[in-house]
Amino acid sequence: MLHRPSDLFVYESDALTLLRGRPCAVVFPETTDEVSAVVRLCNEYELPFVPRGAGTGLSGGATPVEGCVIVECSRMTRILEVDATNRCATVQPGVINAHLSEFVAPLGLHYAPDPSSESACTIGGNVAENSGGPHTLKYGTTSPHVLALEIVLPEGSVVHLGRGDGHHLGYDLRGVFVGSEGTLGIVTAATVRLVPIPERIEAVLASFPALVPACEAVSAIIAEGIVPAALEMMDDRTIAAVEASVYAAGYPRDAKAVLLIELDGTPEAVEDECVAVERICRAHSAIEVRRARDAEERQAFWRGRKGAFGAMGRLAPDLYVHDAVVPRTRLPEVVDRITRVAEGYGLRVANVFHAGDGNLHPNLSFDQRDPEMLSRVRRLGEEILRICIEAGGVLSGEHGIGLEKRDYMRLLFGEEDLEPMRWVHDTFDPEDRCNPGKAIPSPRACTESNPRHRGAAVVRF
């Protein structure tokens, strides 16, 4: 257990460093029983507690509430069972996403959801945030890959939700817990689906003289009925940052946008789709269309994309990674508008998108030590969200709501639609002790509580 202020400093935020809080202690359970014991003790002493994995979350889902106990699950790293016949694995929550895929690779299997932080982020955190990644386009976010969960409830008891064979009977509470951001309990084990490694994988890199034709190529690929495994876009600022970094991937430096398109499946189908994708890119004014020669070059293409956030770390001490979704067809105008608005704030945005999903990641590099700049960054962040929502989009594609976007939920949901979420919250966590203040905004008037429930829905944060 850590409790000295100097030791606690690193736990004051997750990867969203804009939001901070001071825990009173950090504990490192290794088993379900230990998590349960910690939770029971927190209840006894009326302390809030916040589950945490690797701390790579980008929406403040693991930001400590003042004086809480951080239940750090990163030492729960055991892969408990792998069932190759039924293609599933049961793991503790601290197992690192990429480690699971590496572990089952000899069986010809992998775990499909792949956040860009896959080499650091944990399965428990992925479950909490319903994380996505480049391959969400074809394989979906975390939820459809989670078969069953073991949960320590906010009062300390242990329950099992869902079934390892995927046959859900009764209410699908498994689905409610995925994406509930640790507000309904702490995941202590997850049974996840494994999928066969595709027989053939190809990656195509296409560079464009402007953003608009690249976006049009994306729409044309989807319209042709092709579902690429991934369809990623990076703008010129991202390309420049990547190529100047250790993640340099050979992206053409003179391009205004590059598309990284991965196709997987049977050799014949992949070959046909590659040819079609290359044709579509050329028809949309691509400067260059290049297919990875081999697995090594394919990995280099990806190294640049997955290292993009790291590469931007060279530009300034802090990075604010946004995560919003707009209808795919509206990507060009939205990006254009964000760029212009950012210029008005004297800030520069670098864009990385899961273009196939319309999932936008505008990245703001800044220096938190400059309070005036910080204020501009916050105001621009809010404006970016409003622009995306005005274009028919939503708050988050894959990073979750967390603390960052909790109050923006009202931009998308009426009070009457938020109410049932509060009922579910309050029935699981009536004392509001389990990661309080995340995901669901508190009612407008804090004194109003639903007469159905014992506890008032007062969010403390």
Added chain:
Amino acid sequence: MLHRPSDLFVYESDALTLLRGRPCAVVFPETTDEVSAVVRLCNEYELPFVPRGAGTGLSGGATPVEGCVIVECSRMTRILEVDATNRCATVQPGVINAHLSEFVAPLGLHYAPDPSSESACTIGGNVAENSGGPHTLKYGTTSPHVLALEIVLPEGSVVHLGRGDGHHLGYDLRGVFVGSEGTLGIVTAATVRLVPIPERIEAVLASFPALVPACEAVSAIIAEGIVPAALEMMDDRTIAAVEASVYAAGYPRDAKAVLLIELDGTPEAVEDECVAVERICRAHSAIEVRRARDAEERQAFWRGRKGAFGAMGRLAPDLYVHDAVVPRTRLPEVVDRITRVAEGYGLRVANVFHAGDGNLHPNLSFDQRDPEMLSRVRRLGEEILRICIEAGGVLSGEHGIGLEKRDYMRLLFGEEDLEPMRWVHDTFDPEDRCNPGKAIPSPRACTESNPRHRGAAVVRF
């Protein structure tokens, strides 16, 4: 509104005629507001209410609780919106499953979940039961196809769950409602995913001299990495019933089992898979392997399968269609055991399976007017469930828990895992007025109520 006893008779059960109850009235709302008004009135008069679609359910999900009001949604038949670009449609709950696919066929789209009752069952009922069908193997049950729901809650207010664009933020309550069997509210509109009609569809019919090699062929197909759109099996008794009926499909009458395998996708991939499937069936002693010459013959193959339950209606006045799941590899021994046990009861079982899923439908033809026979049918039904669960299976593949299997939930769930389901139930329906007694068994001791909740979880049925 119907209220005369003679008019109410037909509403005493759904398609599970073994279980009956007498409603006090049946109402036919046409709009969300009317459903809400009916629900508010029921609350005012403290009457339980039971939502009902086409009454094709096979687990007693729409069995009336004594003296209830049936909220019959079959007149809510409007297709409210079709969005071809984003591939979704918003429909009222009374829209018949197959009608939706017919309506959107000119756009090259269809609604994938296809219960065998697709020509009669409604989308609202499908949502309530999380229904499956032959194409569940490749496309999943109803849940992944439901993007958003409009619900009248048990108290009468209207809420919206999920989003039409599929981006779920906050808790995934959409997922909880799908499969909740009308116990948490009444679906008044559903936005569902539409998928492109596959470019090529082929059907292969293979007949076998015994059940075991047919089952082995199924496992071999899946092991080869092929995911057929459907992989159905019928035994000799089913074949005989079908071939003697108006649904005659040209199934070989001397076979002990036939497999109906549908493959869909791009022409090249489908051709490759067809060849592989045909090879595998022959290698597993198939007597005959036949590919449908054209769409017409393919439809004939399916007519027999989808008409199988109807065909069995010729054998006796009543039919009890079971629905359990066993690990695919254990199908032969389980079927063999069920057959022998049935013989012990002097009953004959005809088997239809979604073999790819291990989803078994043992069908018992009987005459309900014979109380002694009825008692044997009930006892055999229970024994079938126990056999399947002993083999590592579950209670239901696609027909839901309903009233029929509610108390058997304890065979699969401990009290501590049922508790969270009851919390969710009680927070939405604290008076236990909305389709009471379905899906979730009441606590062992009815006087025990969770201190978190106002209402005790007393099931009245």
